Amino acid sequence: MNVTEATKYLENKGIKTTYQRAVIFSYLNNKKNHPTADMMLNDLGKKVPTLSRATIYNTMEFFREKGVVQVLNMDDGLRHYDADLSTHLHFHCNKCDTIYDMYTQLDTDKIDELKDFEVHNQFININGICKNCKKKEK
Ligand SMILES: [Zn+2]
Ligand SMILES: [Zn+2]
Incomplete structure (x- = not known):
């Protein structure tokens, strides 16, 4: 899912999308690596220099409320994010x-x-x- 596709997908769900939101969502869908906010900042920081850890946290919280991502509380004590909503x-x-x-x-x-x-x-x-x-x- 590229950034354009991510924008379309989110807009179809009635979610207001910014470039940053679309980049984050596209990353989450492509990597399927259950990243933490820090991992995302590491990988996306070069592409989107304005991105901060707080933006990622807020975006993920927003996505969770909208029901397009799930948050995993793993045994490492960190929040990991997953765009795969199927039961697994x-x-x-x-x-x-x-x-x-x-x-x-x-x-x-x-x-x-x-x-x-x-x-x-x-x-x-x-x-x-x-x-x-x-x-x-x-
Ligand atoms: Zn291993
Ligand atoms: Zn998963």
């Missing part, structure tokens, strides 16, 4: 800090404690060591 779980590698998307779902029908509950969504964070880092350990 996340694996955070404690070694390389990569956050992986996993599309397996818990079968909530089989969880006894949830028997009389109505499940709407699952947000599951797993942490550990990813397969690439495990390979390097050997």
